[in-house]
Amino acid sequence: MEWLVFIPLAAMALVTAVMVIVLRNPVYCALSLVGTFFALAGIYLLLQAQFIAVVQVIVYAGAIMVLFLFVVMLLDLDHEPPAWLQRNRPGLLLGIGVTVLLLLELTIPIGSRTSQGPQGPYTSELVDAVGNTQLIGRLLFTDFLIPFEITSIILLIAIIGAMVLARR
Amino acid sequence: MMPEGAFFVIMVAKIIVVFGLMLLSVSYLTWLERKVIGDIQVRLGPMRVGPHGLLQPIADGIKLLFKEEIVPQAADRMLYLLAPAVALIPAFISFAVIPFGDQVQLFGQTIDLVIADVNIGLLYVFGVASLGVYGIVLGGWASNNKYALLGGLRSSAQMISYELSLGLSVVGVVMLSQSLSLVQIVDAQVETWFIILQPIGFLIFLICAIAEINRAPFDLPEAETELVAGFHVEYSSMKFAMYFMAEYANMITVSAMATTLFLGGWKGPWLPPVVWFLIKLYLFIFLFIWLRATLPRFRYDQLMRFGWKVLLPLALANVMVTAVFVALR
Numbered sequence: 349m350e351w352l353v354f355i356p357l358a359a360m361a362l363v364t365a366v367m368v369i370v371l372r373n374p375v376y377c378a379l380s381l382v383g384t385f386f387a388l389a390g391i392y393l394l395l396q397a398q399f400i401a402v403v404q405v406i407v408y409a410g411a412i413m414v415l416f417l418f419v420v421m422l423l424d425l426d427h428e429p430p431a432w433l434q435r436n437r438p439g440l441l442l443g444i445g446v447t448v449l450l451l452l453e454l455t456i457p458i459g460s461r462t463s464q465g466p467q468g469p470y471t472s473e474l475v476d477a478v479g480n481t482q483l484i485g486r487l488l489f490t491d492f493l494i495p496f497e498i499t500s501i502i503l504l505i506a507i508i509g510a511m512v513l514a515r516r
Numbered sequence: 517m518m519p520e521g522a523f524f525v526i527m528v529a530k531i532i533v534v535f536g537l538m539l540l541s542v543s544y545l546t547w548l549e550r551k552v553i554g555d556i557q558v559r560l561g562p563m564r565v566g567p568h569g570l571l572q573p574i575a576d577g578i579k580l581l582f583k584e585e586i587v588p589q590a591a592d593r594m595l596y597l598l599a600p601a602v603a604l605i606p607a608f609i610s611f612a613v614i615p616f617g618d619q620v621q622l623f624g625q626t627i628d629l630v631i632a633d634v635n636i637g638l639l640y641v642f643g644v645a646s647l648g649v650y651g652i653v654l655g656g657w658a659s660n661n662k663y664a665l666l667g668g669l670r671s672s673a674q675m676i677s678y679e680l681s682l683g684l685s686v687v688g689v690v691m692l693s694q695s696l697s698l699v700q701i702v703d704a705q706v707e708t709w710f711i712i713l714q715p716i717g718f719l720i721f722l723i724c725a726i727a728e729i730n731r732a733p734f735d736l737p738e739a740e741t742e743l744v745a746g747f748h749v750e751y752s753s754m755k756f757a758m759y760f761m762a763e764y765a766n767m768i769t770v771s772a773m774a775t776t777l778f779l780g781g782w783k784g785p786w787l788p789p790v791v792w793f794l795i796k797l798y799l800f801i802f803l804f805i806w807l808r809a810t811l812p813r814f815r816y817d818q819l820m821r822f823g824w825k826v827l828l829p830l831a832l833a834n835v836m837v838t839a840v841f842v843a844l845r
Contacts, residue, residue, distance in 0.1 A: 375595070375657060382650075402639040410646025411679065414653065414672050421657050421669065481636060481696055 353394055361387035374420045378413060385409045396472055399481045522625060530631050531612075538611060542764040543573040549805050556809040583753040588659060591750065595658035600751065600758035603651020607765035610644040613637035614772045615699045617782045617789040629782070629790065630699060637698040638690065641773060642683060645728065649675045651762065652730075656747035667746025670736050670816065675728060677823040682724035684831035688717040688838035689777050702781030711778040716834045718778045720827055725774065727823070729766040732808040736816060771800035 364383035371377050385408045392401035475483060488496050547562065547569065554561025562569030587596060614637075617629030634640050649672055656668020690696060692713060693704035704710075711718045727734040736746075748759045775781060775796040784792035814822070 373592075375592075379595075379654075398634070398636045399639070402636050402643045405643040406639065406646050406683075410643060410649070411676055414646075414649055414676055417650075417653055417657075418669060418672050421653070421665065479635065 350394060354391065357387045357390040357394070360384075361391070375417065378416050378420055381416075382409050382413050385413070396475055397480060399484055526625060526627055527631070530627070534611060534616075534631060535608065538608060538765060538768060539761075541768055542761050543577060545764045545767065545801065546576065546760070547573050548801070549808075552802065552805045553809045556806070577757070580757040581754055585755070586750075586752045588661070588750050590660040592658040592660065595654050596750075597755070599651050599655035599658055600755040600762075601651075602654060603648060603762040604758045604765070606644045606648040606651075607762040607769065610641045610769050611765075611772065613640050613698055614769070614776055615702055615781060616772070616793045628699075633697060633699045636696045638686065638696045638701070638777075641698075641769070642679075645766075645769070646675075646679060648762070648766065651759075652747045655751065655759070659747075659750035661750050663745075664747050664749050667749070671730060671747060674730075674734065674736060674819060674823075677820060678724040678727035678734075678827070681720055681823065681827040681831045682728060684828070684835055685717045685720035685724060686777055687835045688714045691835075691838055691842045698776050698781075702776055702783060705780040705783065709778060709780040714778065714834070714838070716830065717838070718774075720831050720834065721777065722774060723827065725770040726804065726807065727819075729763065729770055731763070731767065731804055733811040733814050734819065735808075735813060736819060767801060767804055768797070771797045771804070774800050 361384050364380045364387065367380035368377050368384065371380060385404060389401040389404040389409075392398075392404060470483065550572075551561040551569070562572040565571045565575045587593060612631040613634050615628075615630035615633070619626050619628050621627075652671045653668040656664040656666075656671070659665075689701060689710050692710060693701045695701060695704070701710075730736075748756055751759060772793075775793060779796045781796075782789035782793040784795075787795075
């Protein structure tokens with residue numbers, strides 16, 4: 349049953365992701381990326397991670413991409429050809445090389461063994477019993493406290509950097 | 517447990533009833549708004565079509581439906597046609613998680629008066645609401661009109677600025693009720709409404725909500741005097757009507773959210789729950805109309821300064837104080 353939902357969502361994620369780099373109009377590229385975020389949010393829902401799914405929509409689709417669109421509309425980049433059409437041979441070759449490498453890295457392990465990995469502690473029964481949001485909250489403030497704080501400091505640095513640059 | 521078939525039928529019936537009532541309310545809100553503003557300005561408002569102008573919304577609807585569709589030549593056709601729908605859909609689907617009454621017994625079935633009790637209902641509403649801005653921004657951009665573009669850009673800046681404070685203003689409610697489900701948030705208000713425990717949170721929520729739905733005094737995206745009509749200046753006929761429907765539907769959703777989060781939702785003595793819900797909801801709608809008739813529009817820099825330097829710190833302080841109280845309790 350899961351496949352019936354997963355395959356359309358995965359296909360949508362892939363197609364919209366390709367559209368982001370292929371389309372000519374930057375506004376359409378940005379909107380394609382919104383489509384990718386939606387497909388990913390759907391996949392999170394399929395994994396019973398409702399909280400992550402909604403946060404994905406609120407933060408990425410609802411806030412970050414709106415700011416992206418804001419900038420794209422202000423700059424009016426309409427007639428810029430996409431990067432893959434510009435004659436940048438070394439860049440193109442490098443990109444293709446990295447993509448193929450990543451693809452091999454992904455497909456070889458999947459092909460060589462079954463997709464059933466070892467069972468982790470967070471089974472769907474546990475998530476149902478404790479609650480999705482509660483589990484994430486507890487993990488963020490216990491096991492992942494230091495990465496969480498480091499992330500917030502990195503974001504703070506970015507904000508201060510933007511302020512300094514804007515004041516120049 | 518009810519059988520699958522009955523579950524499906526009840527679900528579809530609930531969706532149709534809620535959607536129908538919402539459409540009806542949206543069209544009659546235009547009448548209510550004109551009447552209330554008329555009264556405040558010592559006028560009569562619409563009087564000619566039907567008794568007290570009661571058929572005016574229907575006449576307006578028919579008129580808009582038969583108006584000529586105009587697509588500007590330089591517009592980005594696809595996005596131009598898509599944008600009003602993008603504005604309208606979030607406005608309607610966010611109502612799905614809001615409980616509007618207790619369980620009722622009908623045809624031997626127990627029916628919850630909420631379309632879907634999602635465990636992250638509150639976040640769902642925020643997620644859907646944050647998408648509404650696309651309709652406005654894309655409409656403004658796709659029209660290929662400078663006034664429309666300015667309106668769209670203003671609205672995206674405004675909505676992102678106020679979304680932060682809006683989200684923070686309800687964190688207190690979530691901490692007190694220990695849940696993101698709107699049904700459980702209503703249940704947590706049996707003894708005291710959260711407006712009493714969270715007065716500052718309520719005020720911030722109300723102000724940010726008005727900014728989110730682009731109503732006066734935060735209606736800068738349309739600002740008739742400077743931007744002609746803002747993002748929808750190039751829209752005609754039903755597409756223009758769709759923007760208007762989205763605005764009024766958002767007004768209903770925001771009022772319903774304020775009711776659910778701070779005024780105890782459908783709970784109340786004597787009267788049936790649905791009636792209580794509607795009374796509280798229309799209280800907010802009346803407040804919004806009243807504000808529109810009373811307050812002048814903000815200037816853009818005032819709006820930004822107010823949002824970032826007043827509301828955001830206040831909302832953060834509110835979260836901290838509430839957190840201390842919840843921890844000590």
